[in-house]
Amino acid sequence: MEHKASVLENLADVRAMIKRHKRNDTLFAAIGLLCLMFGLVTLMLLFWQLIADGYPKFNIDFLTEFPSRRAGRAGLLSAWVGSLLVMVVTFLTAVPVGVAAGLYLEEYAPKNWFTDLIEINVSNLAGVPSIIYGLLALGLFVYMLDFGQSILTAGLTLGLLILPIVIVSTREAIRSIPVSIREAAYGVGATKWQVVYDHVFKYSYGGILTGIIIGMARALGETAPIITIGALTFIAFLPPSPITTEPPFLNFEWLSSGFTVMPIQMFNWLSRPDHAFHVNAAATGALIIIVTLLMNGTAIWLRYKIRKNIKW
C-alpha cells in the first residue's frame, strides 16, 4: 500500500499487479472448487462404498426375514415395520400440532412477551440435541406416564423432535401469502378462521408439506433418542396388526408393543464383531440413505417448484 503512488505512475507495474491479482483469483477459485468437491465427492464416495458393501443383501429376503443370530439369514422385517408404525404416530402428532402452532403464531398471536416466549422456545427446541429428547421421553413417557418402551413412546418422542421443523416451515410458507389476499377475503365478510383455513392454509399447503417431508425424513433416520428410551434391538416378532378383520376393524394394541427401527437395527449390526453382520449394517444404511435422500429430494424439488410458481 505504501508504494501506491509509484505503482500508479508506472503502467507496466500496474499491469503486472493486475496480472498477479488475476492469478490469485484463479488460484482461489481452484482451491474453492477443491474444498467444495472435497465435501461433496467424499460424501458421494462414502455413500457409494456403503451401497457396494451392502450389495450382497439387496434382495427381497432381506426385507421379509426377522433378525437372526446367523448374519446370512438375518433380515429387516421387524425393523422396517417398526419404523413405519413409529412414523405413523410421529406424523399424527407432529403434523396437526405443528401446523396449528404455526398458524397460531403467524395469524393469531398478539405481539407481546408471551408470544415472544413461545417463539424463543421454538427456535431453541430446534437446536436441542436429539438425545436430550430421548432423556425427556425416558423420564416422562416411559416412567412417569408409563407408556413403556413402546411404539407410542417412540412416535411421540420423534413427534416432539420434529415439531419445530414443522412449525418453522409452516410459518415460512404462511409468510409468503400477501396481505392483499387476506384483506380481499375479509372484505367479502369472511371470519378470521375462514380467512386462515380457506386461504392462508390452502395456499401455503405446498410449503407446509415440504417441511413435513423434511421432518419425517429426519425422524426416520434418528437413532439416539430411540436408543435412549431403551428400544430393544433384537425383535423377532411383529406388533399386532392395526387393522383387523372383525369390527371395529381397528386395533390399537400395536401402540404399546415393543419394537425396533431401521437405524437401531443398523447400529446393532455394526456393533457386532462378526464382519458378516457389517454387510447387513451397510445394506440397512444404504436403504436408510436412499429413503431419506428421496424424501428430502422430493421436499427440495417441491420447494423449488413452489418458488417458481409464485404469482403474487
Place this chain on the structure above:
Amino acid sequence: MQAPVQLTISPRLAKNIRRNVKERMIELILMLAALVAVATTFAIVGVLLYESLSFFKTVSVVEFFTDTQWTPLFEEAHYGIMPLVSGTLTTSAIALAVAVPIGTIAAIFLSEFASHKTRETIKPILELLVGVPTVVFGYFALFFVTPLLQSIYPELPSFNMLGAGIVMGIMIIPYIASMSEDAMRAVPMSMREGSYAMGATRFQTAIKVVTPAAVSGIVAAYILAISRAVGETMVVAIAAGQQPNLTFNPLESAATITAYIVQVAMGDLPHGSIGYQSIFAAGLVLMAMTLSFNIIGHWVRKKYRESY
C-alpha cells in the same frame, strides 16, 4: 357540527354470538398447539432437573466437576464429568478444524465465484446432505476413515476420537457451507459493485468486502455447528469409544457425554438407580453447553439480519 348521538344497534348488524364463540374456540385450540412447544421445553428442563437433583443428593457438585474419573457403574464409583466433557470437546474441536476452513472456502466459492447454474445445482445438494442420518456416518468412521488413518499411523486404536471427529467434520461441511453462503448472498450487490468499480478482483472483493460484511452470519453458522457437534451422538458412540478418558489427545479412545448416555441406555439399569440418574446429570451438562452455543448463535445471527 352535529353532536354524536347514542344509537341502537340494528339486529342485522349486531354481533353474531354463535360465530364469535366458534372463532374463539378455534383460536384457543390453535394456541394450545403452540403451547406444546413451551410445554416441551419445560418438560425437558423439568425431567433433567428432577432426575439430576436425585443424583446430586448422592454426589456432591464439587466432586462432579473436579473428580477426574467417571465410573458410575463400577464397584468403586467415581462421578467426575470432566472425562466426558474432554471427550466431547476434543471430538467437536476436530470436527470444526475440518469443517470450518473447508466449509467457509466452499461457501465463498459458491457465493462469489461459481456461476448461477453451478450454485443452483450445488445448493440443493448441500441441503440434501444436511439431512443424511448420522448413524450412517458412524459406519463411515468405523469402517473407512479409521482403517485409512491406521494405514498411516498403525498404533491408532480401532475406536479413536480422530476418526470420529473427522467424519463429524465432513458431516458438518454442508451445514456450514450452506449457512455461510446464505449470509454472503444477503450482502447487497451494491457493495460488490462498489468494490469492482475500484478495480478489485473477485478474490479481493470476496475477502475484503463480502466476507467482512457477512461475518456475523458466518460466525453464527460456526457457533450453531459447534452446538451440533457437541450434541452429536451416533458417530461418537459408534467410533470414538465407550471408555471415559480424561484426555485431549485425538489419537486415544474416549467416551463423550452422548456416547455415555447411549451406553447406559443400551444396558439394563433399573429405574431410579444412581446409574440411571447419572445419564440425566450428564444430559443436563450437555443441554447447558448446547443451549449456550445456540443462544449466542441466534443472537449473532439476529444482529446480522438487522443490519441490512
Place this chain on the structure above:
Amino acid sequence: MATVTTAIKAEARDLNFFYSNGARALKGISMPLYENKITALIGPSGCGKSTFLRCFNRMHDLYPGNKYQGQIVMHPDNTNVLDAGVDPIEVRMRISMVFQKPNPFPKSIYENVAYGLRVRGENNKRIMDDKVEEALKGAALWSEVKDRLHDLAFNLSGGQQQRLCIARALATDPEIMLFDEPTSALDPIATANIEELMVELRSKLTILVVTHNMQQAARVSDYTAYMYLGELIEYDDTDKIFTNPGRKETEDYITGKFG
C-alpha cells in the same frame, strides 16, 4: 352544501381515527354518502382518504391498536357501524370493497365470485350458479369468461382481474361498495372499462371511491370531497368543486398549483 334530493345511505359524524402508533389520521370528518350516487375522495397522498374509506367496512380492525372515534351511521338501520357491539363481519357483508391492485384468490374464476356466498354458508349449486352469473354480468365480465369459469383467475389480464374483484364484491348484493384507487394499477383502456362499470353500478348501490386522479373524479362522481392532512376541506357537487370551488385550498389542488 348540495341540496339534498336523495336519501342518505351512510354518514360520517365527527369521525376521528388513530393508528396504533398514535398518529391521528382523520380529524373530525362529517359527511354523508347519498344513496345511488358516486362520491369521490380526492387529495394528495397521505391525506387520509384511503384511511377514511377503510373505516366504512372496519378494515382497520384487522390490525391491533387502531382506534376509531365518532360515528359512521348506516341507513336504514340507523346504526353506528363503528360501535363495539356491531360485528365487523356483518358490516363487510353489506359494505364490500374493491382494492387498489387486483387481488383475486388463486382459485378458479367461479370460486372467486362464489367465495362471498360460501362464507355465508350458501351451498345450493343452482343459487350459486345464478348468483355468479349475475355478478359476472354486473361486472361486464360474463361474455369474456363464461366458457372458462373454472380456469385459474390469475390467467386473466389486469383489467379483467379487477372486474373479477368487482364481481366478487357484487355477488353478495352489497348496499355500499368502496373502491380504493381501483384503476391505479391498470392501463387506460381497462381504466375506462372500470369507470363505465362504476357509473352503471350506481343504479344498484351507493359508491365511495378514492382516487388520485382528478379527471377520474370529475368523470364518474356525483359528489366530491377534497381532503388534506386528515381533514375534510370541502365537500360538494362534483360540478361545483371542479368549476367553482368554495375554498382556496381546493382550487389550488385542482388547478395543480399544489399536490
